[in-house]
Structure formats: structure tokens, C-alpha cells
Amino acid sequence: MxxxxxxxxxxxxxxASEKEKLTxxxxxxxxxxxxxxxxxILSTxxxxxxxxxxxxxxYKTGINTFVVGETYIESTSILEMIKSNMNEIVKECNEICQLGIIQQDKVFYIAKKEPKQSIQLVSYVGKFLPLYSTALGKVLIVNMTNDEIRKLIGNEMTPLTENTITDMDMFLEEIDKVRVNGYAYDLKETSLDSMCVAVPIVKDNKVISAMSVSVPAYRSDKEKFDEILKILNKHKNIIEDALEYTKFKDEDLI
Structure with a gap:
């Protein structure tokens, strides 16, 4: 200590624990x-x-103590609100929903909601995975410039599967598609057993986190992903509407 x-x-x-002011x-x-x-110490x-x-x-607690406390309460309640929407997503599509943020040059998984019966995924809460191999990673960096992406990821793009994009120029072409579409896929790039689609969560024109749904590869098809995208975008809009009226920042998520 x-x-x-x-x-x-x-x-x-x-x-904080005393009702009365103290000398x-x-x-x-x-x-x-x-x-x-x-x-x-008191003077400072x-x-x-x-x-x-x-x-x-x-002496009693001052305004900045209140500000710190309110920030904690607000950030906790917002994260719980996001998790609540993730629960609804799982109910509507019966697949795994995950929430991720950028930490350094990786995706950091901070929340995960599962249906009662689910496959075991490579990712779990607290795990780090490459930005370039995950759907979450692709949407998290979508508002960055190509130069910023090159600098962030670097030259070493180690493959996780035979489908992982390991060429930066090809990866930037993929990001261009994400910028146009507003969502990203992981087509067996992180694991050969699953496929994934993700959307960004945006506040003040900044991507603060991303939300995805993963599906076992053996039962993945375009029709299913189209339906999942509708569900993801519906809840993305609910979350972003709530964020619009808060002082919430991306760093408040952890």
C-alpha cells in the first residue's frame, strides 16, 4: 500500500460514511x-x-467527490444497459453475443451473453484477440485512417486460421467494405468452427465499442446473418440513443 x-x-x-461534518x-x-x-492533506x-x-x-465531501461517484454510477448503469440489450439479442437470435473494445493493438472482450445451449468459442470475457482477424476488431478501427491502422497493427499479422487475412493491403480493402456497409464479418478467420458479424457502437462520431454475434460454421448462411444484422442494428440504435444523453466515455467501460 x-x-x-x-x-x-x-x-x-x-x-463519506459520516452523516455529520467533521473537524x-x-x-x-x-x-x-x-x-x-x-x-x-485536507488543505489540498x-x-x-x-x-x-x-x-x-x-469538513465534508466536496463537489469533485460527487462527480467521481456519479461517473462510476453512470458508467456502471450504461454497461448494464448494454448487457441488457445483449441479453435481448441472444433471446431473439439464440446465438452468442459479445462486446469488445480496443486495448493497445487487440480486441479486449468485456462482456459475453450466451443462449442456454452454445458452442465453445475461442473468445471469452477477459481474452485478447487480434483486431485483424475478428469482426469486432474490424468495426472498432473503421473510423481510423489507413495510416493509423497500419501503425496500430504493424507488419506482423500472424494467422489464426488458414482464412485469416495477413496482408495489410488486402486487410485495408476489407476495412473499406466495412466503412461502406457499417458492419464486419469474421469468416472463419479466428476459428474454423465459427463465423461472426459485428457492428460498432458510436458516440460523438467515435467508435467506443463493438457488439457481435457468433454462429457455428456448420449452420451459418446468408439468410441467418441478414436476420442477425437486423437484430444487432436494432439494439445498436437503442444503445446509441441512450449514450447520446450521457457523459459516458469509452474508457468508462473498464
């Missing part, structure tokens, strides 16, 4: 931090508006 940070957090937790002496006693140590926290100090020389 970093002692100075621990002291700041102790002060915040103590004041410096009372805070010192409740946190077991000496008054000589706690005084400059007041200056940065994490605490407020009244004329009676008593």
Missing part, C-alpha cells in the same frame, strides 16, 4: 492519522474541491 494515497482514501471514506481533530481520531500529517483536498470546509472549520 502507498501510505500517502491510503491516507487520502481513508479521509474520503471516513467523511480536523475528529478526522484525525477516526483515521488514526496524526493532525500534523492530516492538515496539509479542499483546494481541489474533493472536500469542502465551512466557516465552522468542519
Amino acid at each position: 502507498h501510505k500517502p494515497t491510503e491516507r487520502v482514501l481513508k479521509i474520503l471514506l471516513t467523511l 480536523l481533530t475528529e478526522i484525525s481520531e477516526k483515521t488514526n492519522i496524526p493532525k500534523s500529517t492530516i492538515s496539509p 483536498m479542499v483546494e481541489m474541491k474533493f472536500l469542502s470546509k465551512k466557516d465552522d472549520q468542519k
Whole structure:
């Protein structure tokens, strides 16, 4: 534990748990931090508006503590709203639905909803997969320039299957199609056992995450994917409508 940070957090937790405002002496006693140590910490926290100090020389939590708390509540509720829509997608198409974001040069899977009976996929919550082999990855980078994509992915595109695109020029041609269509496919590029379609989730013209549905390869066909796309786009619109009225940012998802 970093002692100075621990002291700041102790002060915040103590004041948050108390209904009444506290004096410096009372805070010192409740946190077991000496008054000589706690005084400059309190002054800094007041200056940065994490605490407020009244004329009676008593302290309470400040506006920035409220802002931090509200951000957490909002981001959690938005993620739960997305998961709720994912549950509806699974009910409507009876296939696995996944949510991913970009972490460095990979897709990071942050949520997954499954029907009662499902195939085992290569991906799972907490797993990283290449941007270039996944439907999620392709839509996550769709608003980037070709130069940005080249720089992000680099020259080494290791194949996961015989269908993985490993040539950057060919991959950029694929991204051009995604830009036109508004969705992307993984045609056995990550696993020979499954195929996938994904759509981006956009806020303020920025792709903040992506949502996909995967289907076992043996029962994948155009008609099925056309129906899944309608379902995905319906819930994408619901999610984006909700995001439009929040301060939610992509980094709030993790």
C-alpha cells in the first residue's frame, strides 16, 4: 500500500460514511492519522474541491467527490444497459453475443451473453484477440485512417486460421467494405468452427465499442446473418440513443 494515497482514501471514506461534518481533530481520531500529517492533506483536498470546509472549520465531501461517484454510477448503469440489450439479442437470435473494445493493438472482450445451449468459442470475457482477424476488431478501427491502422497493427499479422487475412493491403480493402456497409464479418478467420458479424457502437462520431454475434460454421448462411444484422442494428440504435444523453466515455467501460 502507498501510505500517502491510503491516507487520502481513508479521509474520503471516513467523511463519506459520516452523516455529520467533521473537524480536523475528529478526522484525525477516526483515521488514526496524526493532525500534523492530516492538515496539509485536507488543505489540498479542499483546494481541489474533493472536500469542502465551512466557516465552522468542519469538513465534508466536496463537489469533485460527487462527480467521481456519479461517473462510476453512470458508467456502471450504461454497461448494464448494454448487457441488457445483449441479453435481448441472444433471446431473439439464440446465438452468442459479445462486446469488445480496443486495448493497445487487440480486441479486449468485456462482456459475453450466451443462449442456454452454445458452442465453445475461442473468445471469452477477459481474452485478447487480434483486431485483424475478428469482426469486432474490424468495426472498432473503421473510423481510423489507413495510416493509423497500419501503425496500430504493424507488419506482423500472424494467422489464426488458414482464412485469416495477413496482408495489410488486402486487410485495408476489407476495412473499406466495412466503412461502406457499417458492419464486419469474421469468416472463419479466428476459428474454423465459427463465423461472426459485428457492428460498432458510436458516440460523438467515435467508435467506443463493438457488439457481435457468433454462429457455428456448420449452420451459418446468408439468410441467418441478414436476420442477425437486423437484430444487432436494432439494439445498436437503442444503445446509441441512450449514450447520446450521457457523459459516458469509452474508457468508462473498464
